[in-house]
Amino acid sequence: MLAVIILAAGKGTRMKSPLPKVLHLLAGEPLIIHVLETALNLNPQKILVVVGHKAHLVREKVKAYAVELVPQKEQLGTGHAVLICQEALKDFSGAVLVLCGDVPLLSPETLKGLLSLHFREKATVTLLTAELDDPTGYGRIIRDGTGEVVKIVEEKDASSREKEVREVNAGTYVFDKDFLFRALPQLSPENVQKEYYLTDVIALAQRAGKKVVAFKTPFKEEILGINSQRELAQVENLFQQRLRAKFMAEGVSFLQPETVYLERRVRLAPGVVIYPMVSLRGKTFLAEGVVVESHCDLKDVSVGPGSKIRAGSILEGLVIPPATVWPK
Structure with missing residues (x-):
């Protein structure tokens, strides 16, 4: 017990x-x-x-x-x-x-x-x-x-x-x-x-x-415990490294890993490609073969297989169909 x-x-x-x-x-x-x-x-x-x-x-x-x-x-x-x-x-x-x-x-x-x-x-x-x-x-x-x-x-x-x-x-x-x-x-x-x-x-x-x-x-x-903003930043850095390493081991490509921010509930399928300066937040899900170009911020977004998110997109709460270039 x-x-x-x-x-x-x-x-x-x-x-x-x-x-x-x-x-x-x-x-x-x-x-x-x-x-x-x-x-x-x-x-x-x-x-x-x-x-x-x-x-x-x-x-x-x-x-x-x-x-x-x-x-x-x-x-x-x-x-x-x-x-x-x-x-x-x-x-x-x-x-x-x-x-x-x-x-x-x-x-x-x-x-x-x-x-x-x-x-x-x-x-x-x-x-x-x-x-x-x-x-x-x-x-x-x-x-x-x-x-x-x-x-x-x-x-x-x-x-x-x-x-x-x-x-x-x-x-x-x-x-x-x-x-x-x-x-x-x-x-x-x-x-x-x-x-x-x-x-x-x-x-x-x-x-x-x-x-x-x-x-x-x-x-x-x-x-590691957290008692200051500096320590919080250090632990955040470690946690981000863990998340990126996990996804790379599962077949996700980060073109410049240290520039990508991930939240804990994010799910990425094998074959996803993430360009530099991308933020993936909330319950975002990227299906197999999705490409996210630079300077994108996706929160609670579901992207179907084979789709591409163009550079500079800021999206929240969307469902993007398979094989779609967004924005169209």
């Missing part, structure tokens, strides 16, 4: 935007939707979304999904955010996966690997880690001489020696539900940020003699 908690209450002060952080767009969709749809791939029994800053806006974006919203009236840290989910999970028994709503690149395959390790090892806590060339900003994974995870130290609380550690916490965890909610009331805000850190549960588990294991992913870009 699996329940998922998605942490989405933060304001995202460093974004310097009136929008809640999780509603910023990546490939045309809010960050929270990317995380939600990844979670749904795991077939959980329950998904909880912790909301706080401008919760009504987040509620509107996720209303089409079978999720339960849990309001966090005061942002007192990640530990507090998970603790307030206790009532919603009172009748649930099993593993609890905690995800961050601002980490949109995590793949279902990575999370399945994390869960598989947790169940195989019969662990109480399993955390996702990665080794970064520049770990600045991330909590560090502290291991003992045998390689066992002892604790996670947030950067603001880390010593100079601990900051040299390059294995970092991805902010993604699997917990045994019963242990989790016994441990959370023991947390203390004795740290630089005066918050209740979910990461402190790892040290509590170790002291209680519980099994703590780590799943280190080789796909370190997957753990």
Whole structure:
């Protein structure tokens, strides 16, 4: 049995935007939707979304999904955010996966690997880690001489020696539900940020003699979180590269790939040819053999096989028949 908690209450002060952080767009969709749809791939029994800053806006974006919203009236840290989910999970028994709503690149395959390790090892806590060339900003994974995870130290609380550690916490965890909610009331805000850190549960588990294991992913870009507009742009660039690579592997030709913008719901058939400076948005579908010339912007457009879209076309909501040159 699996329940998922998605942490989405933060304001995202460093974004310097009136929008809640999780509603910023990546490939045309809010960050929270990317995380939600990844979670749904795991077939959980329950998904909880912790909301706080401008919760009504987040509620509107996720209303089409079978999720339960849990309001966090005061942002007192990640530990507090998970603790307030206790009532919603009172009748649930099993593993609890905690995800961050601002980490949109995590793949279902990575999370399945994390869960598989947790169940195989019969662990109480399993955390996702990665080794970064520049770990600045991330909590560090502290291991003992045998390689066992002892604790996670947030950067603001880390010593100079601990900051040299390059294995970092991805902010993604699997917990045994019963242990989790016994441990959370023991947390203390004795740290630089005066918050209740979910990461402190790892040290509590170790002291209680519980099994703590780590799943280190080789796909370190997957753990990238978004805390600023610069980081959002970096993740957008990675996501666009992923989309273009996927389509090229399926037989789509991009004459100058880095100049083409794609949104997540776009579908392209084999044999499509895309010229430079093209934007494909919404639920646009290009059938086999379609050619889109330069400087086009297509949103929610369906183009039939063998058609050509002339340079400079700006189209929305159209259905273009097969073997058509548009505009005629």
